Amino acid sequence: MRMYLYYAWHSFVGVLRKLLRTWVAILIVVCLLFGVVVGLITASLDEAFPAEEETLTAEEAGDIPDPEIDLPPDEPSELMLLEIGELAAGAVVLVVLGICVFTGEKSGSHIVTMADVNLLFPAPKKPQSVLMFKLGTRLFTYLFVTLYIGLQMTNLLNAGFPPSMIIALLPAWFLLLVFGQLLSVLIYTLTAAREGARKWIRPVFYVIIGAVAGAFILYTRANGLDLWNGARRFFNAPASRFVPVWGWIKAIPFLAAEESWLWLGLDVAALVLTTALLIRFIWSMDADFYEDALGYAEQLDRATREAQENGKGFARLRKKERKTKERELSIGGEGAVVYFRKALFNRFRFSVLYVFSKTDLTYLLIAGAAGAFGRFLVKSDSVFFLAVPLLLAVFIRSFGNPILADSSKPFFLLIPEKTAKKVFWSHLGGTVNTLLDLIPAMILGVVLLRCDILHALLWFVLLVTVDFYAASFGVFTDFILPDAIPKQVKTGIQVMMIYFSVLPGGACVLTAALSGNPLFLLLAAGVNFLIGFALTSASGAILDSGKK
Amino acid sequence: MLEVKGITKRYGKVLAVDNANFTLNDGSITVLLGPNGAGKSTLMKCMIGFLKNQGVCLVDGHPSKTVEAKRLLGYVPELPALYPNLTAWEHMEFLARAYRMKDYKAWGNELFDRFELTDKKKKFGDELSKGMQQKLNLCLGLLPMPKVILFDEPMIGLDPHAIKELKKLIEYLRDQGCIILVSTHMIDSVELLWDRTLIMQKGVIRADVTKSQVEESGRSLEDLFFEITEGTGEA
Numbered sequence: 182m183r184m185y186l187y188y189a190w191h192s193f194v195g196v197l198r199k200l201l202r203t204w205v206a207i208l209i210v211v212c213l214l215f216g217v218v219v220g221l222i223t224a225s226l227d228e229a230f231p232a233e234e235e236t237l238t239a240e241e242a243g244d245i246p247d248p249e250i251d252l253p254p255d256e257p258s259e260l261m262l263l264e265i266g267e268l269a270a271g272a273v274v275l276v277v278l279g280i281c282v283f284t285g286e287k288s289g290s291h292i293v294t295m296a297d298v299n300l301l302f303p304a305p306k307k308p309q310s311v312l313m314f315k316l317g318t319r320l321f322t323y324l325f326v327t328l329y330i331g332l333q334m335t336n337l338l339n340a341g342f343p344p345s346m347i348i349a350l351l352p353a354w355f356l357l358l359v360f361g362q363l364l365s366v367l368i369y370t371l372t373a374a375r376e377g378a379r380k381w382i383r384p385v386f387y388v389i390i391g392a393v394a395g396a397f398i399l400y401t402r403a404n405g406l407d408l409w410n411g412a413r414r415f416f417n418a419p420a421s422r423f424v425p426v427w428g429w430i431k432a433i434p435f436l437a438a439e440e441s442w443l444w445l446g447l448d449v450a451a452l453v454l455t456t457a458l459l460i461r462f463i464w465s466m467d468a469d470f471y472e473d474a475l476g477y478a479e480q481l482d483r484a485t486r487e488a489q490e491n492g493k494g495f496a497r498l499r500k501k502e503r504k505t506k507e508r509e510l511s512i513g514g515e516g517a518v519v520y521f522r523k524a525l526f527n528r529f530r531f532s533v534l535y536v537f538s539k540t541d542l543t544y545l546l547i548a549g550a551a552g553a554f555g556r557f558l559v560k561s562d563s564v565f566f567l568a569v570p571l572l573l574a575v576f577i578r579s580f581g582n583p584i585l586a587d588s589s590k591p592f593f594l595l596i597p598e599k600t601a602k603k604v605f606w607s608h609l610g611g612t613v614n615t616l617l618d619l620i621p622a623m624i625l626g627v628v629l630l631r632c633d634i635l636h637a638l639l640w641f642v643l644l645v646t647v648d649f650y651a652a653s654f655g656v657f658t659d660f661i662l663p664d665a666i667p668k669q670v671k672t673g674i675q676v677m678m679i680y681f682s683v684l685p686g687g688a689c690v691l692t693a694a695l696s697g698n699p700l701f702l703l704l705a706a707g708v709n710f711l712i713g714f715a716l717t718s719a720s721g722a723i724l725d726s727g728k729k
Numbered sequence: 730m731l732e733v734k735g736i737t738k739r740y741g742k743v744l745a746v747d748n749a750n751f752t753l754n755d756g757s758i759t760v761l762l763g764p765n766g767a768g769k770s771t772l773m774k775c776m777i778g779f780l781k782n783q784g785v786c787l788v789d790g791h792p793s794k795t796v797e798a799k800r801l802l803g804y805v806p807e808l809p810a811l812y813p814n815l816t817a818w819e820h821m822e823f824l825a826r827a828y829r830m831k832d833y834k835a836w837g838n839e840l841f842d843r844f845e846l847t848d849k850k851k852k853f854g855d856e857l858s859k860g861m862q863q864k865l866n867l868c869l870g871l872l873p874m875p876k877v878i879l880f881d882e883p884m885i886g887l888d889p890h891a892i893k894e895l896k897k898l899i900e901y902l903r904d905q906g907c908i909i910l911v912s913t914h915m916i917d918s919v920e921l922l923w924d925r926t927l928i929m930q931k932g933v934i935r936a937d938v939t940k941s942q943v944e945e946s947g948r949s950l951e952d953l954f955f956e957i958t959e960g961t962g963e964a
Binding site for chain 2: 523589592595728
């Protein structure tokens with residue numbers, strides 16, 4: 182244990198020291214100040230115009246089905262707020278746990294480094310303890326990079342959430358992350374030595390999700406409820422808080438809000454007990470993932486050394502099915518444009534029927550599900566049903582540095598062209614790939630929803646620029662931070678920077694939604710592109726100045 | 730002409746390169762010798778502009794980070810950095826197009842022949858063995874026919890035939906008027922190849938000698954190297 186604490190502490194201090202040597206410290210201070218200032222301004226606006234804002238909220242919430250169908254007319258708005266909050270909390274818990282299941286299933290070994298394999302695995306410890314230790318340090322990193330969630334406290338307070346609930350959010354978030362990490366260890370330990378078990382993880386997960394969705398649809402239909410009332414009655418039912426883990430975690434802040442201290446105590450006790458049992462179970466399992474870890478660590482080590490020798494970051498290693506007949510194409514282009522041409526060249530070469538990439542299929546699934554949901558369940562033709570899930574998918578996919586594979590090569594800097602041009606064309610290649618990925622999904626969504634084509638087209642342009650904008654933060658963050666900073670920290674900083682720069686674009690989208698004038702979407706797209714372009718140029722200058 | 734003026738590189742408190750100054754003339758082969766950790770690779774990366782440093786490196790009067798200098802400057806890194814999704818020949822095509830080269834195929838084919846890569850043209854980057862990757866790495870560095878080429882430990886991972894071909898190529902390039910700088914810690918690998926030697930230790934260039942100076946002194950390069958790096962004297 183002392184060795185682990187020593188290693189964990191020194192790893193954390195090392196990362197922190199490296200971070201603080203960059204201007205990230207200043208950025209965090211600016212972000213904190215910005216959060217406080219925004220919170221104070223919002224609060225003073227609330228005080229200055231309390232009545233107007235309430236009227237506006239009620240009138241403008243036209244897109245949300247009228248809650249008064251099922252709620253008593255004099256139900257206080259705080260209750261409504263809590264209903265929305267509990268639905269959102271349930272969704273967040275489900276998403277985090279889902280991600281942890283998938284992380285454990287496919288990349289349990291992906292967090293070990295060569296040093297861990299050489300130093301930790303041969304130590305007289307159970308292999309689970311090594312994995313637990315690594316996941317523990319990652320958990321610490323996650324907690325660190327999600328510090329900015331704390332900035333939301335003033336906003337939540339201003340939005341009318343009770344203070345006890347806001348305080349309870351932090352332990353709930355912590356317990357969720359701890360349980361999620363344990364779930365990853367469990368899944369990985371289960372599947373590492375049992376190939377048979379591995380293939381069942383995803384189907385079982387999908388079946389559970391499908392069963393919940395099916396039960397929800399049946400419940401809504403059987404009771405003749407609309408989406409809103411169906412969701413809040415089904416997912417926020419008092420019994421839902423008794424669903425192990427998912428219900429327990431989401432209930433923590435709401436039990437605090439309701440000041441049900443006894444139930445809160447029982448809830449947390451159940452969660453802690455389950456966590457302890459899970460740890461006990463994981464420790465009792467037979468496990469051996471030395472070879473698995475060694476294999477990946479070697480791969481990672483090679484890529485990291487290559488990156489340290491050659492430039493920033495490290496190239497992602499991928500395995501692809503590649504046929505000989507696909508090796509007869511020509512890249513085309515000249516100068517910096519070759520980076521753009523290469524991106525398209527490889528896209529067409531490796532796509533199914535020269536069109537469909539894996540991302541394409543993911544977006545198609547999202548658009549199909551969202552379109553069917555809007556059309557058949559909600560019976561709406563609003564493009565929002567299509568645009569919002571795709572927006573989230575595009576945003577999530579933009580995490581990281583999309584031009585890493587190019588910028589980590591030494592000839593990226595050596596090629597006699599302006600570095601900013603090379604960064605721009607390489608980045609644009611990724612954005613055009615996103616554009617191509619989105620086309621079939623948008624067509625399917627529009628056909629299903631039968632929504633306004635012009636409106637959908639404007640959303641399409643916006644989605645593409647969101648990719649360009651968000652990914653440009655990934656490029657920028659990757660270039661300003663040292664290579665040794667963990668990917669999660671980089672992503673956290675990327676998200677933090679996006680969070681504080683999304684205001685102009687977000688305001689345009691909100692105006693488009695509230696005013697019904699879709700041209701504001703075009704304005705938002707323009708803003709996104711300009712910010713992305715500015716960051717891309719800055720990234721070129723950073724690369725030009727050389728690595729520290 | 731390649732001029733290195735006052736290059737200094739610090740990593741925190743560690744002085745990796747301390748005030749390096751030298752000039753390399755056209756049509757010369759210079760060997761940068763030094764033990765592990767002497768700062769050879771760091772110096773090379775500073776010279777090509779990969780690292781932030783004090784001082785400057787001028788290629789025919791242009792600072793190395795300018796586009797004008799990059800047209801003249803080539804670099805072969807120690808570790809190959811290839812695209813897993815481009816074939817060996819596509820790497821050549823990609824680089825030739827990026828450098829706006831019109832007639833690269835004859836020279837590219839010659840390089841592939843010399844390094845026995847012709848039958849590997851259609852292999853993807855990650856399908857090549859380590860040795861083959863290193864050979865392709867050399868071909869990529871040589872393809873743009875730069876006037877100044879920096880080789881960082883170029884012999885590592887090469888088979889004897891490839892080492893022989895590389896040495897022949899280096900001499901050919903010198904005869905064409907190119908400036909060659911080869912970094913290595915293996916004295917044997919550069920024997921008979923060099924015109925001039927820079928010996929680095931702990932970030933400092935401790936010796937800058939020509940071949941004739943060494944020969945006149947009656948010592949071998951190896952003697953000189955150990956004399957300097959093991960503290961028995963200074964050139």
